[in-house]
Amino acid sequence: MSDSSEYESExxxxxxxxxxxxxxxxxxxxxxxxxxxxxxNSSKPYRSSTPQGLSDSEEETEEEDGTFFHIAxxxxxxxxxxSSALFKELFTDSLSVCKKxxxxxxxxxxxxxxxxxxxxxxxxxxxxxxxxxTRPLSENxxxxxxxxxxxxxxxxxxxxxxxxxxxxLTNKSFEFSDISNSYIANLPAxxxxxxxLNINSTELEDKTSKLFKENNIRPKISKRSRLLLTGAxxxxxxxxIDKAAMCIGSGSVPGxxxxxxxxxxxxxxxxxxxxxxxxxxxxxxxxIIGSASDIIxxxxxxxxxxxxxxxxxxxxxAGRIFRNCEADIEMSYLSMARSGVLMIPxxxxxxxxxxxxxxxxxx
Numbered sequence: 001m002s003d004s005s006e007y008e009s010e011x012x013x014x015x016x017x018x019x020x021x022x023x024x025x026x027x028x029x030x031x032x033x034x035x036x037x038x039x040x041n042s043s044k045p046y047r048s049s050t051p052q053g054l055s056d057s058e059e060e061t062e063e064e065d066g067t068f069f070h071i072a073x074x075x076x077x078x079x080x081x082x083s084s085a086l087f088k089e090l091f092t093d094s095l096s097v098c099k100k101x102x103x104x105x106x107x108x109x110x111x112x113x114x115x116x117x118x119x120x121x122x123x124x125x126x127x128x129x130x131x132x133x134t135r136p137l138s139e140n141x142x143x144x145x146x147x148x149x150x151x152x153x154x155x156x157x158x159x160x161x162x163x164x165x166x167x168x169l170t171n172k173s174f175e176f177s178d179i180s181n182s183y184i185a186n187l188p189a190x191x192x193x194x195x196x197l198n199i200n201s202t203e204l205e206d207k208t209s210k211l212f213k214e215n216n217i218r219p220k221i222s223k224r225s226r227l228l229l230t231g232a233x234x235x236x237x238x239x240x241i242d243k244a245a246m247c248i249g250s251g252s253v254p255g256x257x258x259x260x261x262x263x264x265x266x267x268x269x270x271x272x273x274x275x276x277x278x279x280x281x282x283x284x285x286x287x288i289i290g291s292a293s294d295i296i297x298x299x300x301x302x303x304x305x306x307x308x309x310x311x312x313x314x315x316x317x318a319g320r321i322f323r324n325c326e327a328d329i330e331m332s333y334l335s336m337a338r339s340g341v342l343m344i345p346x347x348x349x350x351x352x353x354x355x356x357x358x359x360x361x362x363x
Contacts, residue, residue, distance in 0.1 A: 208316025
């Protein structure tokens, strides 16, 4: 297993031959959620509400279809999130070997999580919405993974606190939609809350800055890692999964590579910004959607010196960036087991770099 003690350097991550031995993180279970009114909050196709009398234990044992999965590779780790059934099928033997060999950098997040999707009802407030959602969860010490796909924002929360999370989201003006099977922001209310947040609340940002200083954590912008957040074209999902599997299996993957399936017909990808590199991986422009000019850059935060259940770090950094940048930023997010990644548009690179440098240079 490769040693991941050195953090990412400023080099071109076009390709590398590193093996994918490192399994940086895994949620052992990804379960269905229904709120008290029987609404299914997972990414699965909508079905009727839970029959009366169905207990939580019975609900947890429902058959999982494995629709949702997420594989993310960065220069320092690989994080896999999938259903418990798929986990047992694919990783039980490998993890047993890792345990016998005492591989300390293989980590399982030993807790069932559930999948919430957050939409803006057609508006473009992704960054603000996900920050507005994760901030109160972090302030209530709820550990979570939050992921930005090409189609929607995804938040993974511990199953045991599902009712608390639903209550928090309702109080923060997020409403569940049976049509889209996701939480939708009540935009006027959220905008007002964000305005109040920007004026009055710096507690989470200050806590994050203090944490960075005490643990010598320095967020790093990889200016040579030009990325594209895109998705597979309709009807090309299976083909895209096969191509991704071939790339991962051969070890011919770039420094950053992410594949996330949120539904049977929605597959999101983070690919190299270079068309030449994408074509070499099998992803020409005819197979993906979106604009190839929407380049993003990753900001990496190393969590390896911090407890796995620490909350609010990425939200704290994102909040400080929003607060100190005059221009609106359409930021994307990628939670790993031992690191966090913010992805920022190319047009905001200079202003965000100034904020990150000020954080890293704090006395």
